[in-house]
Amino acid sequence: MKNLISHVNSEQAFIDHQDPWVYIESLDLINASHAKAQLILPFDEFIALDASQQKLLDIQPIKAFWLSNSTDIQLLAPFLNELVLVCLNFPKFTDGRAYSQAVELRSHLKWPGEIRAFGDVLRDQLDHMHRCGFNSFAIREDKNVEDALKGLSSISINYSNSVLEPLPLFRRRSLYR
Amino acid sequence: MYQYDFYDQALVDQRVRQFRDQVERYQNGELSEEEFSPLRLQNGLYLQKHAYMLRVAIPYGTLSSKQLTMLAEIAQTYDRGYGHFTTRQNIQFNWIELNDVPAILAKLASVEMHSIQTSGNCVRNVTTEAFAGVAADEIIDPRPFAEIIRQWSTINPEFLFLPRKFKIAVSSSTEDRAAVRTHDIGLYLYRDRLDDEVKLEVMAGGGLGRTPIISQSLKKGLSWRDLLTYLEAVLRVYNRHGRRDNKYKARIKILVKSIGVEAFSEEVEKEWQLIKSSPGELTEEELNRVASHFVNENYLNAAYSDYEQQLVEDSDFANWIAINTHEHKHQGYLSVIISTKPGPENPPGDVNAEQMRAIADLADTYSFGEIRVTHEQNLVIPSIHKKDLYTFWNGLKDTRMAATNIGMLTDMITCPGGDYCSLANAKSIPVAAAIQKKFNSSSQLQNIGALSLNISGCMNACAHHHIGNIGILGVDKNGAEWYQITIGGEQGIDARLGKVIGPSFGAQDVPDVIDKIVDVYLAHREEDESFSSTVDRIGIAPFKEKVYSNAVEVEA
Numbered sequence: 149m150k151n152l153i154s155h156v157n158s159e160q161a162f163i164d165h166q167d168p169w170v171y172i173e174s175l176d177l178i179n180a181s182h183a184k185a186q187l188i189l190p191f192d193e194f195i196a197l198d199a200s201q202q203k204l205l206d207i208q209p210i211k212a213f214w215l216s217n218s219t220d221i222q223l224l225a226p227f228l229n230e231l232v233l234v235c236l237n238f239p240k241f242t243d244g245r246a247y248s249q250a251v252e253l254r255s256h257l258k259w260p261g262e263i264r265a266f267g268d269v270l271r272d273q274l275d276h277m278h279r280c281g282f283n284s285f286a287i288r289e290d291k292n293v294e295d296a297l298k299g300l301s302s303i304s305i306n307y308s309n310s311v312l313e314p315l316p317l318f319r320r321r322s323l324y325r
Numbered sequence: 326m327y328q329y330d331f332y333d334q335a336l337v338d339q340r341v342r343q344f345r346d347q348v349e350r351y352q353n354g355e356l357s358e359e360e361f362s363p364l365r366l367q368n369g370l371y372l373q374k375h376a377y378m379l380r381v382a383i384p385y386g387t388l389s390s391k392q393l394t395m396l397a398e399i400a401q402t403y404d405r406g407y408g409h410f411t412t413r414q415n416i417q418f419n420w421i422e423l424n425d426v427p428a429i430l431a432k433l434a435s436v437e438m439h440s441i442q443t444s445g446n447c448v449r450n451v452t453t454e455a456f457a458g459v460a461a462d463e464i465i466d467p468r469p470f471a472e473i474i475r476q477w478s479t480i481n482p483e484f485l486f487l488p489r490k491f492k493i494a495v496s497s498s499t500e501d502r503a504a505v506r507t508h509d510i511g512l513y514l515y516r517d518r519l520d521d522e523v524k525l526e527v528m529a530g531g532g533l534g535r536t537p538i539i540s541q542s543l544k545k546g547l548s549w550r551d552l553l554t555y556l557e558a559v560l561r562v563y564n565r566h567g568r569r570d571n572k573y574k575a576r577i578k579i580l581v582k583s584i585g586v587e588a589f590s591e592e593v594e595k596e597w598q599l600i601k602s603s604p605g606e607l608t609e610e611e612l613n614r615v616a617s618h619f620v621n622e623n624y625l626n627a628a629y630s631d632y633e634q635q636l637v638e639d640s641d642f643a644n645w646i647a648i649n650t651h652e653h654k655h656q657g658y659l660s661v662i663i664s665t666k667p668g669p670e671n672p673p674g675d676v677n678a679e680q681m682r683a684i685a686d687l688a689d690t691y692s693f694g695e696i697r698v699t700h701e702q703n704l705v706i707p708s709i710h711k712k713d714l715y716t717f718w719n720g721l722k723d724t725r726m727a728a729t730n731i732g733m734l735t736d737m738i739t740c741p742g743g744d745y746c747s748l749a750n751a752k753s754i755p756v757a758a759a760i761q762k763k764f765n766s767s768s769q770l771q772n773i774g775a776l777s778l779n780i781s782g783c784m785n786a787c788a789h790h791h792i793g794n795i796g797i798l799g800v801d802k803n804g805a806e807w808y809q810i811t812i813g814g815e816q817g818i819d820a821r822l823g824k825v826i827g828p829s830f831g832a833q834d835v836p837d838v839i840d841k842i843v844d845v846y847l848a849h850r851e852e853d854e855s856f857s858s859t860v861d862r863i864g865i866a867p868f869k870e871k872v873y874s875n876a877v878e879v880e881a
Contacts, residue, residue: 242446244483244487244564247482248564248565251483255600256599270360272347272356272364273486280483302339302343303339303340304335306482307336307476307477309603310483315604317332317476318607319611321330
């Protein structure tokens with residue numbers, strides 16, 4: 149993916165020009181050129197296939213999926229051991245369903261891998277996404293990625309518990325008083 | 326009242342810097358209108374008919390005198406010298422320049438205020454009743470819980486782009502004076518008789534607007550410790566399943582209605598079981614920390630024999646006391662309600678800078694420097710000792726704020742309407758003024774007694790017209806302004822929606838129509854019967870008959 153901010157582990161975020169992942173919008177679009185590529189497959193299409201059709205795809209093992217924001221994240225559970233990347237979609241930045249998907253993936257399914265935001269991903273929402281468990285961001289391609297990086301350091305105070313800081317501020321207040 | 330510590334202050338300061346940067350990026354073209362609009366809305370900034378409007382948060386309606394003085398300064402420096410108090414206990418400035426907004430927000434932050442999430446599809450300013458902490462009939466002070474919810478919901482990263490706006494109200498008295506049941510989530514606090522613990526009943530899916538619905542009980546017996554985790558579960562389920570294809574069907578009330586409250590509550594329960602024992606569970610230490618800000622131990626136990634004398638000697642004063650005060654939990658004190666609706670020359674809810682300063686001074690001199698905003702758009706000084714009331718009242722008269730009409734027909738809730746608002750279908754303020762002109766005799770008003778009249782300029786229902794005893798709704802018919810009238814609405818624990826009496830009227834006929842409705846009520850009421858009880862008993866037919874009998878012009 150292009151325009152990518154990657155591997156955001158607490159302090160360290162960088163612009164990743166070497167991202168190997170190839171986004172596959174639909175299974176029909178897979179062709180010979182993808183033979184050695186690392187593919188991000190459409191999860192919704194994939195689980196609609198039966199087991200024999202899934203085998204026919206001949207992509208083993210599957211390491212990355214992308215999900216639409218209306219997909220129940222629990223459906224990913226059987227696949228998570230094999231996966232290294234899950235991409236969650238923001239069709240418009242004002243549609244916030246993927247925030248909850250990321251929280252569920254981290255908090256309920258305890259998945260430690262890479263969660264990537266893609267779609268209408270913009271500077272002013274990066275901090276919220278990061279706090280909800282996203283750790284890479286495919287910035288909308290017409291936007292400047294260096295500029296977007298600044299979005300990760302906007303407001304340092306967060307009252308509520310979050311994936312990033314599981315202790316809400318009220319449990320930390322006295323520690324620093 | 327609550328006072329900011331290092332963290333609270335740092336958050337609002339950083340928010341000002343963030344918004345300053347966003348305004349600059351919008352102005353130099355880095356942010357499109359579409360990208361900027363949700364950012365400004367989450368800072369309370371709307372683009373209205375004539376100018377930007379800034380809605381400043383007054384969390385659960387509580388202001389210090391210092392804050393009110395700052396609002397006066399903002400009104401004078403950046404607006405046209407006045408502000409408009411709203412039904413969500415906030416204040417709006419109607420004539421704001423975008424360039425000034427970062428400076429205004431910095432001024433607000435300097436007095437521990439902000440405009441965060443007063444708009445947008447996120448959790449809005451949490452509200453409670455204006456007499457919280459002082460009402461004689463209060464069970465538990467709701468303010469610490471409201472403040473805890475304020476903090477939890479402020480920039481809560483998961484819930485900033487919900488399907489639609491989300492309003493929470495808290496109440497804990499024998500009456501409900503916070504319109505709890507017309508909120509997305511309403512919380513009733515009570516003390517469990519068995520274990521003496523503070524518990525909550527959670528009401529869900531209320532709201533007015535296009536599809537008015539009174540909320541239903543979602544959960545009873547919730548421990549206060551589970552308040553935030555339960556809200557988190559509700560919001561997550563709503564974020565996941567609320568409709569996003571149609572903004573008029575996107576509120577939680579539509580979701581609750583479509584799947585049923587039982588199914589919705591099961592879904593919430595399932596989510597809550599996963600998180601109820603997480604660090605999000607509230608602690609005794611935190612509740613005590615927040616609650617300690619609301620303790621007032623400075624009440625006097627003084628004599629007030631002069632007060633009894635003043636009541637006897639000055640009937641205007643006695644009248645004002647009877648109508649504009651509320652029972653206080655502490656002996657010798659009353660809460661005072663200052664009407665923002667003195668008459669037709671003053672749009673309901675509007676207060677000018679000079680009056681704001683005068684009220685702040687009076688609150689410092691005769692009370693504890695605190696002011697409340699009611700959801701009926703009036704101001705409250707929560708605690709005044711009876712020995713000081715007469716001097717206080719005289720001070721109010723000097724600022725033309727001693728109108729004696731609380732809870733009466735002229736104390737009408739009115740939205741800004743077509744004069745300001747770009748959503749409005751019709752004007753509200755001139756209709757309110759015309760009704761006030763018609764009912765200008767205080768003996769007539771006193772004879773009518775308690776009667777709520779709410780005027781909204783469109784079906785978004787900012788003035789809660791559905792739950793007014795008489796509700797007036799502005800509608801647009803082929804470019805002309807018409808007014809639809811409902812009767813029998815009621816707020817409170819037994820909240821209910823009014824019924825439409827028939828076809829709409831032109832603006833010029835509204836005062837006469839109201840007059841006729843009131844006449845029918847007076848002719849039929851038995852003893853002290855309330856307006857809505859009378860409507861319940863006799864039905865709407867007698868009202869209809871009287872109103873439509875003569876040839877008033879109604880919409881075709």
